[in-house]
Amino acid sequence: MLKTRITELLGIDYPIIQGGMMWISRAELVSAVSNAGGLGIITAFTFSNTKDLAAEIERTRSLTDRPFGVNITLMPTFRPIDIDGYIDTVINARVTIVETAGRSPEPYMERLKGAGVKVIHKCTAVRFARTAQRIGCDAVSIDGFECAGHPGEEDVTSLVLIPLTADAVDIPVIASGGFGDGRGLVAALALGAEAVNMGTRFMATKEAPAHARVKELLTTASERDTVLLLRSFRNTMRMMRNATADKVLELENQGADIHQLEKLISGKAGLGLLESGDVDNGLVSVGQVVGLINDVPTVKEVVDRIISEAREVASGVASNGLFKPLRRPTDIGK
Secondary structure (H helix, E strand, O other), rough: OOHHHHHHHOOOOOOOOEEEOOOOOOOOHHHHHHHHEEEEEEEHHHOOOOOHHHHHHHHHHOOOOOOOEEEEOOOOOOOOOHHHHHHHHHHOOOEEEEEEEOOHHHHHHHHHHHHOOEEEEEEEOOOHHHHHOOOOOOEEEEEEOOOOOOOOOOOOOOOHHHHHHHOOOOEEEEEEEEOOOHHHHHHHHHHOOOOEEOOOOHOOOOOOOOOOHHHHHHHHHHHHOOEOOHHHHHOOEEEOHHHHHHHHHHHHHHOOOOOHHHHOOOHHHHHHHHOOOOOOOOOOOOOOOHHOOOOOOOHHHHHHHHHOEEEEHHHHHHHOOOOOOOOOOHHHHO
16 A cells, blocks of 8 residues: 555545546446545546436446545536536435536535535646635645646646645645656655546556547557647647547637537537547547557556556665666657
8 A cells, every 4th residue: 555645535545546537437447446446536427417427326336345536527518517416416425525627616615525525626726726725625636737638728737736736735635637657656746746646547448438449549649649729718628639639720720619619529529439439530638648658458457557666666766865767668669
């Protein structure tokens, strides 16, 4: 075991958290991460209604007796979402860990905390982390610019953002954006974080519900194969570069409004890509860490490898004060 305040807070063996990924963070993946000693997180809005979310929570419980959480993202969407209903569902299902993202969760904190829920708020700037602490969040997950999904609008990388956040708040910090191996875990801990959050790495696992061609794409992509969309709308999102992403960029540069882009960037199009394996038809969110991914192991193999690598790196640092970098041949020349 590798103990930090996060492992103690969440009741997990290792400071490894699976990011909430739309369509991907379902029972099979979530339970596999929790069973491997990390924290799996269901993405609430993968499910179009609260009844289906409740069923997925129960399905996850049938696959693991370890802690897991639910992600609720508080951002504008093309379809109206009953946030209160989803929060009530999580509380009624006795889920004890919730990850929020996007807008401040302050309007919901009294209900969540009153139900004994531990709240992790994912944010992209130090000032947002301070707010999360002030309103009573138990931990913050800080997204560096390298991350998949929405990296914010300030383009500050994890190497700078993590220590700044750790210095600014007293609650535990989770490092998110750019993490996928044991070297990254040790780096995050050295920077003041107490866990890492990984999405892209867990997408390229056997348990992730994505087509084999999507997973193959992740193993062949480089760190240069992501693209930032919707920058002109100040709602930036990092996606894998493909024909759809290039079309969105073209239209955005031509001054298209958000409704003209809706069909291309919709979640349904992304779901279609993940299910069909047509990797040019739709968008898939990945981080720059995709450049470090070369295989599609089981979740347990990923977690065990990360912990083993982290111990090897930490041992090298501690031994006679000599730092010996860990190099894996499969990471070179991709």
